[in-house]
Amino acid sequence: MRRPFNQDKPIYIQVREKIEDQIINNQLKEGEQAPSTNQLVNFYKINHATVTKGVNQLVDEGILYKKRGIGMFVAGGAREKLVQKRKQSFIEDYVVKLVQEAEKLGFTEKDIILFIKDVKGSDTE
Known part of the structure; x- marks a missing residue:
């Protein structure tokens, strides 16, 4: 269980x-x-x-x-408050860390966008 x-x-x-x-x-x-x-x-x-x-x-x-x-x-x-709170948390928890790590690895903004498009595209197949 x-x-x-x-x-x-x-x-x-x-x-x-x-x-x-x-x-x-x-x-x-x-x-x-x-x-x-x-x-x-x-x-x-x-x-x-x-x-x-x-x-x-x-x-x-x-x-x-x-x-x-x-x-x-x-x-x-309530729903709108929660959505806004979650969006802010998403940015802080994921996007900021993604950008920081990408910069360390030398990825450009264009690279990141392509990675996201590739991942998102693989979900629809």
Whole structure:
């Protein structure tokens, strides 16, 4: 059986990212009710405090909001906020490192673009 979490980062961050992915992929839409912490605890078989920490971060950032006695809901503009955040992370985590390494190896901008086109083209075959 495959474990739903890896050892590379804290589980509460992975729980948070799973909810973020559902919002980005439109599985959870703005205004819809998100899974409750109890549902997530039972589904993933993890500690309640772990789930609560990940969910509360999303609440603190305005991605989810609480309706007392009803549950958590996806906030308006949540998807756009997450997409923008992920784009920025992508640039910082991948593009900056790619450019730095390419410069060390003497690749030109044109070389990098050709490499990207080659890789992207191989995905469509």
